[in-house]
Amino acid sequence: MSKDPTIVAFLCNWCSYTGADLAGTSRMKYNSNIRVIRVMCSGRIGPTFVLKAFREGADGVLICGCHPGDCHYHEGNYKCLRRFHLLQKYVSQLGMDKDRIRLEWISASEGKEFAELVNNFSNKIKEIGKSKVRKTMEEWT
Amino acid sequence: MEEKRIGVYVCWCGTNIAMMVDVKDVSKEMEKLPGVVLAKNYKYMCSDPGQDMIIKDIKKYNLDRIVVAACSPRIHEITFRNALENAGLNPYMLQMANISEQDSWVHTDRIEATRKAKSLVAAAIRRVIHHKPLKKRIVNVHPNTLIIGGGVAGMSAALELSEAGKKSFLIEKSDQLGGTAAKLKLSFPYLNDVVNDISNLIKRVEKSEHIQVILNAEVQEIHGFIGNFNGIVKTTDEKEYSIEFGNTIVATGLKSFDAGKLKNYGYWKYSEVITSIEFELLVKQGVVVNKKGIVPENIAIIHCAGSRNENYNNYCSRTCCMSALKYANQLRNLLPDANIFEMYADMRTFGRGCEELYTSTSRKGIMFLMFDQRAELPLIKEDERGNGVVIEFKELLSGEEIQVPADLVILMVGMEAHENAKSVSHLSGISMDSNGFFIEKHPKLDPVATTTDGVYVVGSCQAPKDIPDSVSQAKAAVARILATILRGTVEVEVTTAEINADICCGCQFCISVCPYGANSFDAANDVSVVNEVLCKGCGTCATACPSGAISTKHFTDEQILSQIEGLMAKVHELEELETN
Secondary structure (H helix, E strand, O other): OOOOOOEEEEEEOOOHHHHHHHHHHOOOOOOOOEEEEEEOOHHHOOHHHHHHHHHOOOOEEEEEEOOOOOOOOOOHHHHHHHHHHHHHHHHHHOOOOHHHEEEEEOOOOOHHHHHHHHHHHHHHHHHHOOOOHHHHHHHHO | OOOOOEEEEEEOOOOOOOOOOOHHHHHHHHOOOOOEEEEEEEOOOOOHHHHHHHHHHHHHOOOOEEEEEEOOHHHHHHHHHHHHHHOOOOHHHEEEEEOHHHHHOOOOOHHHHHHHHHHHHHHHHHHHHOOOOOOOEEEEOOOOEEEEOOOHHHHHHHHHHHHOOOOEEEEOOOOOOOHHHHHOOEEOOOOEEOHHHHHHHHHHHHHOOOEEEEOOEEEEEEEEEOOEEEEEEEEOOOOEEEEEEOEEEEOOOOEEOOHHHOOOOOOOOOOOEEEHHHHHHHHHHOOOOOOOOOOOOEEEEEEEEOOOOOOOOOOOOOOHHHHHHHHHHHHHHHOOOOEEEEEEOOOOOOOOOHHHHHHHHHOOOOEEEEOOOOOOOOEEEEOOOOOOEEEEEEEOOOOEEEEEEEOEEEEEEOEEOOOOHHHHHHHHOOOEOOOOOEOOOEOOOEOOEOOOOOEEEOHHHOOOOOHHHHHHHHHHHHHHHHHHHHHOEEEEOOOOEEEOOOOOOOOOHHHHHOOOOOEEEEOOOOEEEEOOOOOOOOOHHHHHOOOOOEEEOOOOHHHHHHHHHHHHHHHHHHHHHHHO
């Protein structure tokens, strides 16, 4: 099982983290290779966090926020979206597959969608393979 | 770096966590991590003995940071923060690892779930090292309350506040108070006349000097936070009210299921078919006739119209079975010779007096027929002989395909959330479930509050409910609100942004991204400043700040980055352990 890729997920407190909790209270099952970090808003999630996750050996990074129009802080998710597009570009320029990062909207009621998303993204990352970022960085430093 | 003294507590949650996560192994392994003084596991960490253990350990071992690996912080963070405080530690020196909702309950491989727990707890330990004590912010509570919805729940809340001499604004969308309950003639299970009760309630509300009723009105805007909200209410004739209040009660009620959606029942096609709400109106007028004006001889009451069916709503509306029995009694009294058929899928008559109502009704010459809600619903067709309709279905108790003639069919339509539930949820900052009902803070321990402090949900907008449940919930919400009003002050989140003026380059980027206008520019010093009262701590300015001058308290870069490190370090350590 250790061959399984590791996914670091950043979830906003109000919609996505609650949705992930709902998947739990509803006893939905999904891949166990995901590790969640809670932030208050997807607008808090910047390139630093995502790149740090890759640096530390994540194979994929999942970002989830409230659906457009539903942000607890009005528009943090839009800011996240804008940053995400730039970040995807940046990640490709670094020579990484841009599909290693993914942004999805998960509402507080979408436990099932969250579980499906994790499995789906996990399969995608398996397809892409393990990331070499951590190893390369270690060789350099 | 001074030495940290961390205590780690891994909860079993009975078997909820312990079944899928080897909690003993997790706590044993955490003991080895730098800064960890002790790691323990216990059956119920949130219980009094569990909390006492943490409090005693903090004092005995001089712990300065606590990690609790248990359920979601959304459920018990406040519990453990209070425990820290009781032990004399700043409540923000706590970090939780969610090994229940996001681990033990969603995975099936115990080894994997245990590994995941280890990495989540290790991440929390790394994070808590960087936690800083935060000073609580205390704000005054405005004694007025906004109540959205003038049904039984909203009115009960307003009256309860009024009893305490506290003012409320009762905002009703329609031109009269009373909501759905005002449409009813009798209440179940005792078949009491409810018309008087409701009109008395309305009269008391109208008479109260502490309740300002605004009819034909909708709340347009709500700003602020617990204790200090302000909002705008607009009536249909364009009158605008600007109001201030300390708490909000959402009591927007329900909408009846649209019977026209049920393709087997021909609601729009047959004048014999009516809804339960239409039937209430008939009995209130005292004349039971179908839409053709004919007094019926054969009456069918069909349960679960739009409920408990995957093509419509999956959930049960909780009240319709009892209402259907109530109708059978009303019909038996009004039309002693009529044939009455109760067509049910499952009879759900729970609660005091309700099963008894079922028993007594079944002795009144009423025919009870059962259909399969999971199969094709009963089919209503025109009677070829020209006498109204016939209802065709497989009767489950006899196992026979039967046809029941009817010249009046009452569809027991379920409750749904209003179409505008979404806009109400945006307005008040609360969440909805997939059916559009508002989500309470905790399904068991806090069914009245929401995750937004100072906003409460009562009545059928939270889930289908009968009158007494709505009233109970309304009064419970008021008890909570009165507590804050009596105290006069309330603690609010302090996890706001802060700007390091030494680093700030004065680019004002943070000002352009803030949705609350909390950041402003101090031209004299050429730096941005945060207004902590307006800041809600979303952190988008911290992420936007190009010079790294802004940090969001309790969600600092340092804290999150070390959390990532801790998370991944454990993943790799365990992986390497396995390969060697």
